[in-house]
Amino acid sequence: SSELTQDPAVSVALGQTVRITCQGDSLRSYYASWYQQKPGQAPVLVIYGKNNRPSGIPDRFSGSSSGNTASLTITGAQAEDEADYYCNSRDSSGTRVFGGGTKLTVL
């Protein structure tokens, strides 16, 4: 079982703001990285570090962290943002671990 906990599913109305969260004790000292995965495709890094976006990732994606919770926020969600989202960090033994994933539906 993952030591990073994510809500299995979240929905958002087109154009609205949605927050996807990831909880785990390691997040008190590790920033999570966030990955977007669409069906049949490899994951894509969308947020890393405190709040950094790789080149090509829209600025509607942002990240934040507080205590044991990391958050990925999409401000003004678009239809193309519908995907699975995974956080990644380390567990208590130092092993890299992914959260269970959150399926985002854009209504």
Next chain:
Amino acid sequence: QVQLQQWGAGLLKPSETLSLTCAVYGGSFSGYYWSWIRQPPGKGLEWIGEINHSGSTNYNPSLKSRVTISVDTSKNQFSLKLSSVTAADTAVYYCARGSGGIAAAGTSVHYYYYMDVWGKGTTVTVSS
């Protein structure tokens, strides 16, 4: 632009050894961690392990007894071997490039790590 190209056998019988290779094109091989990740059908991502250019490895404890990750710096390639496979090892296997560091702000120190370049994935099916 860095690209990862991966290949290996896609159909295995139980007890055989899975073998995949990932080649790095268009970028430096040193200074990064090179990871393998897998995703069983309909499930989430599972980190398998990683290696750096000097051969230092870290493995997922749940797979450690069966996993070997190696590197060939002369070819800018790294490889995954997973022994004694079963149907539970059926998955899409990805290779990825990892980077990390430390971010300090005032008295706050946070580590960070991310995987920014991924291979397209290789589907591996274990079936008798």
